[in-house]
Amino acid sequence: MSDITMIRAAAERLKGHARRTPLLSSPFLDDIAGRKVLVKPECLQHTGSFKYRGGRSALSALDEATRARGVIAFSSGNHAQGVALAAREFGVPAVIIMPADAPRMKIDNTRALGAEVVLYDRAGGESREAIGEKLTNERGLTLIKPYDEPQVIAGQGTCGLEIAEQARAQGVTRADVLTCCGGGGLTAGIALALEAEAPGLRVRPCEPEGFDDTARSLAEGRIVANTQPSGGICDAIVTPQPGQLTFPIMQRLCGPGLTVSEDEALRAMKLAFERLKVVAEPGGAVALAAALFRPDEIAGDAVICTISGGNVDAAMFRRALDISL
Amino acid sequence: MSDITMIRAAAERLKGHARRTPLLSSPFLDDIAGRKVLVKPECLQHTGSFKYRGGRSALSALDEATRARGVIAFSSGNHAQGVALAAREFGVPAVIIMPADAPRMKIDNTRALGAEVVLYDRAGGESREAIGEKLTNERGLTLIKPYDEPQVIAGQGTCGLEIAEQARAQGVTRADVLTCCGGGGLTAGIALALEAEAPGLRVRPCEPEGFDDTARSLAEGRIVANTQPSGGICDAIVTPQPGQLTFPIMQRLCGPGLTVSEDEALRAMKLAFERLKVVAEPGGAVALAAALFRPDEIAGDAVICTISGGNVDAAMFRRALDISL
Structure with a gap:
């Protein structure tokens, strides 16, 4: 079972290999969200995602x-x-x-x-x-399973160690941390890291509408599946249901899930382009979309969110650029 | 006059304010260039450029x-x-x-x-x-002048301090460092920082064709101006001629300049999108273009380059995405 000791050990093994991604922000995004928005762009990780x-x-x-x-x-x-x-x-x-x-x-x-x-x-x-x-x-x-594997969860948790340290350096110790959530590897890993390193930061999984299996599972207190196993433009983070290992961790540590529309994910992609100068894929933009467009479902002066990946082709990126904000 | 002491003092003053941008890379870019390519994406700096x-x-x-x-x-x-x-x-x-x-x-x-x-x-x-x-x-x-001002040059030099440290951490101690060059503030600042911190790294300014005032000034040993003072899609880094303060520093420390076409800058923008997941503006992509498309004018196993900025509108970015590589 994954825990903070495994995450710290994974961080040691990843040293000099995984990239330490920065924590980005923009006053223009703060204005939209009505609070400070700190963005962890894992699209800048090797291979273009936290994976x-x-x-x-x-x-x-x-x-x-x-x-x-x-x-x-x-x-x-x-x-x-x-x-x-x-x-x-x-x-x-x-x-x-x-x-x-x-x-x-x-x-x-x-x-x-x-x-x-x-x-x-x-x-x-x-x-x-x-x-x-x-x-x-x-x-x-x-x-090597994609999320229901303790050492994979531990590896994704190293992103949480960085968030804890970088948020503290920016004076943020109490905030929701919105994650792009598929099977829950990143979400569970970050939640375990923050439990130990930054207990004032609470993880909340974000999903596209129609594929909100994690939000519903958390609300019902048991694993429930999506009606459709795959589909939509946020495919990178769509899985049939939360993992057997990841769900208990999320259930113990995470706040309520958030959902956004595909259109909101595309708008968040365009804002990431304009204001952060990073490339997000649709699934990688759902947490930023929630941070920007769900202000009433979030409390506090600051919100942290991941951009989980940037592996998007030019045609899909054009769709985002074509949206008027 | 700017020197390493001023750059180090500027770094102290910028601590907790300027972002430490990462040093990115992609095996796909290495394949194109025929050597390791390390990219310093200053488009991720606050306001979207090193400025x-x-x-x-x-x-x-x-x-x-x-x-x-x-x-x-x-x-x-x-x-x-x-x-x-x-x-x-x-x-x-x-x-x-x-x-x-x-x-x-x-x-x-x-x-x-x-x-x-x-x-x-x-x-x-x-x-x-x-x-x-x-x-x-x-x-x-x-x-506050844009480049011919000692404290401005010192501030841009802090980017060079980071390059020295990050390149060393990746085992690169001898390489050309290609900079996007307008008036020469970034180029001169980085050159001063590397002289002190990483003497095996040599700066070479990069410019768009038709606006190669710095390359020609270095070749002739005196400041010469562009025939046209402004224009083209790389406007962010086009200035009439090298600065009075920046040129002597570049003349003492820099290798020969490199020039690329606007089309090559756009191709580099698309590759930065595909492989690094960052947004570059045309002028900000000229050094990456030189790293990728001028392999015969560069020596060594590795090359480092800056992306100086990412302030590009959607229409221009679409032009880059439309290019077939």
Whole structure:
């Protein structure tokens, strides 16, 4: 089970590898939100999302012989790239099982990072689990799950250690910390880090409307699933339901979830472009959108939010730029 | 005259105010350049460009009574915003004299940061110097020049202190450091900082074709001007000629200048979007363009470059996104 000791150990292993992203702000965003807005742009992390933290944490926690046989992951996007880069850095094989209809750019990027990409037909009869199990048994690969894996949660938690320190340096010790939430790895990791390092900071998961499984699960006190397992433009952070490991952590430590519309996520992307000069993907912008457009659901003089990733293609980014604010 | 002692003092004054921007990289950019590319994204600095460093340095170096009377600057863009924010932080008046045909967004932003914007007709008979002199005399304002001012150069030099430290942490001690160069404040400041802190790093100014006054001045050993005083899409870094204070520093410390086309600057903007997830303005992308597209004019296993600013409107950014790489 992940805890603060594991997060601190992960931070040690990530030193000199994961990037320490800055904590950004803009008086123009403060004006919109009606309070100070501090933004942790994990789009600036290696591979363009926080997922590298968890991938590197998990790989570096394996014993050398196990790691040398290689790793395997199921992912259509950011987790794939995080694991692929970490594996390349260790010089070990990575097999990534991706749906054949995943965005071309994400497949290409994962391959370019040295991973062996195995495509499966999402609509057809092929089970990715069956493909994965076969490869795992044949080659002795270790599965790196995207969020329900203690060392992955610990790796994402290193982002929380940085938030605690950087917020304190800016004089913010009491605030909501809004996270972009899919399976809950980042949210749970940050929540554990803040519990120990900045108990006045409370994590609240943010999701797109229609995929608010975490918000509803927290409200009901049990894991509930989305009616649709995937879809929408915020795909990078959409999962069927909160994880078995992440949910109890979120239930214990997080405040109520927040939801935003896809249009609000696009507007937040444009404001991140204009005011912070960073590139956010739609799913990566939901927490900023909540910080800006849900002022009445947030208390206090300051709010902190993550931008979880920036892996967006030019066509989608144009859609955001075309919005008039 | 600016020197390393002034830069170190400026760094002390900027502590807790200027942002320490990270040093970014991407294996995809390394592949294009054929060497390691380390990028210092000053677009992430307050107000979206390195200019805040110089503005804050200059204002913080004034004695309190002088500062309280207020400051004045001539600028159509980034320097205006840097000075305006610094003045607001000190709670003192700032008057910015801007051409009436400056981009609306830059005028609005400067006003929104609390400055009094005085517009003059660039094409007509009005001399901005006459307007400025009148205001200065009436109100006892202090002029903050954009680059030919020792405390401004010292402020920009703090970016060089960070580069020295961050490059060393990544194992890079011998490399060219490519700077986006207008009047030479950033270039000279970084060169002075590296002379003291990282003597194996050599600064080389980068400019857009047609506005290569610094490259030609360095080649001829004397200050020569551009044939046209302004124009093009890289306007943020176009000045008529190198400064009287900055040129001798650049002449003593810098290697040969590099020039790139506007099209190459736009391509670099798109690659910064795709691979670094940061927003660069055309002028802010010329050094990255040189790092990527002038491999034969650079030596060594690594190259460092600045992205000097990211204050670009959506229409221009769309132009960059539309380029096929």
